[in-house]
Amino acid sequence: MVSAAYDQPARRSEIIELAAEEGHDADIPSNIGVIRPLERKPSSTKPRSDIGEIAPGSEKDLEKNEVAESLSSEDSPEEVDEPADPNIVWWDGPDDPQNPMNWTFFKKWGTVMIVACLTFLTPLASSMFAPGVPEVMRDFHSTNSLLEGFMVSVYVLGFAFGPLIIAPMSEMYGRLPLYHICNILFIIFTVAAAVSTNMSMFIVFRFFMGSVGGAPLTLGGGTIADLITREQRGTAMAVWMMGPTLGPCVGPIIGGFLTEAKGWRWNFWLVAIMAGACAIMCAILMRETSSPVILARKAKRLRKETGNPNLRSKLESELSPRDLFLFSIVRPTKMLFGSMICFLISLYVAIVYAYLYILFTTFTTVYEVHYGWSGSIVGLSFLGLGMGAMFGQIIFTYYGNQSARKHLKLGDFKAEHRLDIMAIGGFPLPVGLFWYGWSVQAHTHWIVPIIGTFFIGFGLLLTFMPANTYLVEVFTIHAASAMAACTVLRSLAAALLPLSSQKMYAAMGYGWGNSLLAFIALVMVPIPFLFIKYGERIRARSTLKL
16 A cells, blocks of 8 residues: 555654654654755655644744744644645555554564663773773883873764764664664774774774764664654663663673783673674664655655656655765754853763763772772772662653653643753762762772762763753754754763873872862752753744754
């Protein structure tokens, strides 16, 4: 069946939410529709109004949400008075087995679990060898303190640049080919890092590991959105997000014991083995989940079978590959430097995220030198961060949306209500930094600084998660570009700021060094309060256009 037999118009809010989870703006087709603020190309078939389109020329100031105001205030689906276009290719009814939403329970959740494993593995690899850094320095005959931090954080630099290529390519070719290609490249670069013979070679391959290792972080949200209904998506997203939350904290625990037993290179051999197992599971069990790609293939097959060249997918993108790549780079840059909201929120997230990697690059020295821990158990010092982050995730998952729900019921909801929990969560981070720094300086019992790092992990999560939610609410159809801007800035900060951490601690000590970080964090604390009070006014005066 070619025409749209299964046609349930999507709400605008659903399209925006799904596009953000898929990792692209809502003017690029998602599984259920597209919002097009750009002028469309001439077409031989009349555009359908039932897939959430905005009329050409309606793009206005982004932060004012003027596009949203031009639509129905009830956010209702568009009514379709015209007959279905016979040249539009859509699903063959609500039970079409090709639609990923109709896959079996085990097939859908099996895919989610594979993606969750990948999303756990690549962040784990970012910090797993951190306890082995002193051994790497000895093997490569280096005493450069900058390189000591950079060899850990350069991986995150790859996280900043890889998605700029991965995201637009996934829109053109689908998610599955990108998973396969990035899995293979990740294994190759991991093995190359394991056999590196000098520092330059090692750092270059660490960067490439991060670049392709960002694939599950970039594509995972979209894969889950492809498969799981809106009602069940929260559970799946929580499972998926455990990887980026726990992976960097679990990695050093494993790495500490492995480095002591087998040497630092075995950290990379183990990651390569696990990545190989995941790649095999992907090749055997995973299938393409992107509806625009599946329907484009269906339209191509039907054009060949019927001889009708006018057949096209209902979710066909009218953006060229050049436009997709341009948007993935230009839009985030314009948002970062053209929007006060995007810049300050991204700056706050970047600073607290960089603190995580400052700790990653210094924990080994602190607990080996100050507390006499052996290399095998030094990884356990990361437990405080991991438990704090996990607790923060639970608090955000169960209580983070209460304020938003309350205001939605009252009918006075605005984007700034998403910042309520961030305003409270900003305080544990500086508290934890003061606690950790001065307890190390005073040589207290080892459990005392680890308790301090619990508060650091807790505060980091309650800053990071609400910030992303707020950017989605403010920038609506361009939310993915806003989050990309935030991701690039935080990855750059996490890669570069730790380079000076050893010199800072050498000059100031752990007490005043961490106090400096805490004072900077305290300066950031008023940002959510600023936007809670003045955010709506700032958005009303915005002139940011794309």
